[in-house]
Amino acid sequence: MKSQSSQMLLAADDPPPVQVINPQGRSPFLLLGDHAGNLVPGALQRFGLGAEDMRRHIAWDLGTADLGEALSAALDAMFIRQTYSRLVIDCNRDPDAADAMPAISDGTVIPANGSLSDADRLARVAAIHAPYQSAIGAELARRDVLGRATTLVSLHSFTPVMNGVSRPWHIGVLYSEGDTRFSTKLLDLLREEDDLCVGDNQPYAMDATDFTVPRHAFSSKRRYAEIEIRQDLLSTHMDIRAWATTIANHLTQVDADLVENQV
Template identity: 60%
Template structure:
């Protein structure tokens, strides 16, 4: 069994799962990146997944770490990013969901997830999922206590093809509960540009699978939007800069 106590899953010299960029940002936006990293804790090695696979879409949201940092700078916003691979634990899933630690991802087996017992699952939750979600909650609580308005902006990216089907959308806007008005305004602002193929809840729909936005925004009636950008459009610094400019414009306009 792959079973480690939670306090030893991440060694003292390994990075925290939470990276906060521009913590004193003055904008109302709080940017979040559930899948912004693809690290694997040393305690889980051998993980059984090739480095090339960790660099693919199954390992993380390609381009989002750089995009979030650039957008945080442009908006003067705070960006809370999660550093470990979604194959270790998916921080946009309920921690008790079966696919929070997938056995297979887009056809690729994940050997280290094949024999997880309850202690091993709890270790990953305690070391990575819980601290990341707690960091978001703490920042929202601080802002609420200070009377500051907050708009949650979840940044994701998606693979250009899945299971043999091409995905033509360049950016998708996800919404599906709570106060959807802001997300709908972002969608309208993107469509009004006339130069983008925009998906309304495409290539994914926000449903009961998503965790972060529903958990932090819905019950609180907080404004939010979740974006998905196609990963082949986030492969160069110039592309990322272009998307940061687009998002800076539409997120601000939608306010």
């Protein structure tokens, strides 16, 4: 494996770390995909893991890239997503956190992360994490200058079973500090669907481990929602289209209700 500290991590033939879908989107929603990609820079030579592991939930949030694109089309919304695996660097973690570049993930040893130097870690932050977060910040700043209200919608997915425990939820809404009115209203609306098992900060709570939404929404009091969908429910294009329709309808209704009530 080549040393990350002796050269730039991303070579000219590596894909850029950030992809922007529908940059001219007129929707008030800005869709985010912290874990949408599962690529590994060429310098890391597949990371010491096989292709099967790189397709597992440890490497990315399965289905979120396609869901984000479908939602982008349904809402006419911009979708900002990262390209590289969360095992290279987790863009929804503080880059200084130990689990930003985990040595073990769900029991699987990540060989390339076992003995990272400070220079190695900084190379990953500079090449992938910082550009992704900067792209989000720049777009929000651009909209703020134009006076465009924006609601952040961060898209994630979760494995049906974790540590031997089945997870019954179909979808979860995560929220914590800042302006939670959009998140909680979305949660209430989803719970009106009789065929959905909806998690309130389940299967994960939005806590100190989250980075993207807290960074860009909390202090600015920007509306937001972090959405988690169970991965087995995103396994086909038909599933993804159905979820995109459901979520788009609910997001639009919540936004209209808040505008109408001037909340």
